[in-house]
Amino acid sequence: MQDKYIHILSIALITAGLVVTAFLYWAEPRSLAEVATKGQVVTGTYSIDKAEVDRGIASFHSDRFEEARAAFIRADPERRDAGTQFYVAYSFYRQGWGRVYNDDSLFQFGLDAVNRVIELDPNYRSPDQTLSLRTPSDLKSELEEGLKITASDLNPMRLTRERK
Amino acid sequence: MKVLAEENIDAIEAVDEAEISTVVRNLPAKAQPAGHNSVLSYIILPTIFLLVTLLGGFRFGGADNSFIFLKPELVCLVFGAVLLVLFLRSGMIAIDGWFSHHYSGLHNTADGFVLLTLFTASVQLFNSVLPERGLAFWVVGFCFFWTLWNDLFAEFDAVKLLRSLIALFGMAFVVKYLVLANLTAPASDSWIQSVFQNPGKEAVTWLLDLPRYAKGTGYVQFFTVALYFLGLFLTPQTTRK
Numbered sequence: 001m002q003d004k005y006i007h008i009l010s011i012a013l014i015t016a017g018l019v020v021t022a023f024l025y026w027a028e029p030r031s032l033a034e035v036a037t038k039g040q041v042v043t044g045t046y047s048i049d050k051a052e053v054d055r056g057i058a059s060f061h062s063d064r065f066e067e068a069r070a071a072f073i074r075a076d077p078e079r080r081d082a083g084t085q086f087y088v089a090y091s092f093y094r095q096g097w098g099r100v101y102n103d104d105s106l107f108q109f110g111l112d113a114v115n116r117v118i119e120l121d122p123n124y125r126s127p128d129q130t131l132s133l134r135t136p137s138d139l140k141s142e143l144e145e146g147l148k149i150t151a152s153d154l155n156p157m158r159l160t161r162e163r164k
Numbered sequence: 165m166k167v168l169a170e171e172n173i174d175a176i177e178a179v180d181e182a183e184i185s186t187v188v189r190n191l192p193a194k195a196q197p198a199g200h201n202s203v204l205s206y207i208i209l210p211t212i213f214l215l216v217t218l219l220g221g222f223r224f225g226g227a228d229n230s231f232i233f234l235k236p237e238l239v240c241l242v243f244g245a246v247l248l249v250l251f252l253r254s255g256m257i258a259i260d261g262w263f264s265h266h267y268s269g270l271h272n273t274a275d276g277f278v279l280l281t282l283f284t285a286s287v288q289l290f291n292s293v294l295p296e297r298g299l300a301f302w303v304v305g306f307c308f309f310w311t312l313w314n315d316l317f318a319e320f321d322a323v324k325l326l327r328s329l330i331a332l333f334g335m336a337f338v339v340k341y342l343v344l345a346n347l348t349a350p351a352s353d354s355w356i357q358s359v360f361q362n363p364g365k366e367a368v369t370w371l372l373d374l375p376r377y378a379k380g381t382g383y384v385q386f387f388t389v390a391l392y393f394l395g396l397f398l399t400p401q402t403t404r405k
Contacts, residue, residue, distance in 0.1 A: 003202050003271070004268075004270060006202045006203065006206045006207065006274075007206060007270045007271055007273070007274035008270065008274075009206070009207065010206035010207060010210060010274045010277060010278065011270075011273060011274055011277050013207065013210060013211065013214075014210050014214065014277040014278070014280065014281055015277075017210070017211075017214035017217070017218075017281075018214070018217070018280075018281075018284070020218075021214065021217050021218045021284075024218070024233055025221065025233045025235050028231075028232075028233050029231060029233075030225075030230040030231050030232075031230060031231060034231075
């Protein structure tokens, strides 16, 4: 082979190798499966798994929240879909909600998830008519209220409130 | 008169490019200019250095064997640059043999890219053998700095430099992947359980702030270090035919 072609091949090989290496160190995949998913994100071909989302929504409406979240994680492993992440946040809210007291750790996870939704799509509005809180800002304020300790927490009338 | 004539002859010899290429330095046999092979220098060599670049910061997590890609610290870039200067000073790489106005732009660019992979591989080799954080990072980092600083002012030839580097990186590898790795407590679900099972190791891990990696990490890094030195051995002094 002529030296000219070897030089061109070498430059192409090195450029490709350095790009792949830089991508891996930037994306920090934790498994071979994640390498493929993160590659899809970079190339713009990433999409969520609709079937898993539907399965997650069905579990969510049946109050099987952990099962629902597992389905949502399978559907959107890169956490880049506002709709799926909104359901994740809502599942933490519903699971953590209590008539007497709320589970602060679950509410905190919910707050993290709803913040992700706001980052992805600040104007997101859920098309699910069965939800009382349909925007991330409503859900966020509900979660933040739940995390605060105030004098109103001692109000016995709180026992009559309903989960949203 | 005779001395002057000899000096003139020396000067003429020095500017004669053909003669320069035949000057035999004290190099390993495969690194002699006469042994330059395009496929080896432009395809195999960068592939080796790219593999080192990829694997130098690669670790397996201690708890679940997950992949961890550690970006190099700034000090690794500094050490990598110093190492390149050492390669040039020792004559292992003749800069006028890699870049020349007699070469085509493409040839010079390709040579620059190959040397770039040598630099990235050197950076990642330091990333591989330097402890990640804590007291061990500072101690081993200081030892590297001390050795490289001394080497910068020492008289070297390529063989001595290669031997010195094998000893230096071999020692650092042993310290990190044999000594420190054996002092590190294994990853455990419960902190209390690990304190009762391995009190000594847990104390050392905590005191030295040692990361917990799976055993596979040491194997991968062993081959990374070996590949780097294979790459150095194959690196020609010049790419001139």
